[in-house]
Every structure is written in C-alpha cells, then in structure tokens.
Amino acid sequence: MLGFLKLSLKKLFKSLFDYIHNILFLAGLLMIAVAGFMINTITGMIVSGIFLIIIAFMLDKNNQEGGGK
Numbered sequence: 001m002l003g004f005l006k007l008s009l010k011k012l013f014k015s016l017f018d019y020i021h022n023i024l025f026l027a028g029l030l031m032i033a034v035a036g037f038m039i040n041t042i043t044g045m046i047v048s049g050i051f052l053i054i055i056a057f058m059l060d061k062n063n064q065e066g067g068g069k
C-alpha cells in the first residue's frame with residue numbers, strides 16, 4: 001500500500017513539475033485580474049478579456065506548431 005502511494009505521489013509531482021511554467025503563468029494572470037476587479041468591476045472585466053485573448057493566441061500558436069510536449 002505504501003509503495004503504491006509513493007508511486008502515485010511521484011507521478012503527481014512529475015506531472016505538476018512538467019507544467020509548472022503554465023501553472024505559474026495562469027496563477028499570475030489570475031492575480032492581476034483579481035487586482036483589476038479590486039480597482040473597479042469594469043477594469044477587471046477588461047483585464048480578464050485581454051488575458052483570455054492572450055491565452056487564446058498562445059494556445060493557437062502552440063497548436064499550429066504541432067501541439068504541446
């Protein structure tokens with residue numbers, strides 16, 4: 001049982017570390033968007049929309065280059 005748990009945790013952490021750049025990028029965008037909403041609702045909406053457009057372009061570029069990893 002303990003061996004299975006260790007193996008599962010090792011897989012989980014490896015998966016997280018493979019995508020740590022993306023996770024941190026999205027967390028940073030989320031924090032900036034929250035700060036925009038704290039200033040004003042309309043400002044938060046504008047910031048969130050701009051971030052969604054940026055993410056869409058990044059995903060499209062990634063798909064055109066042949067996908068992820």
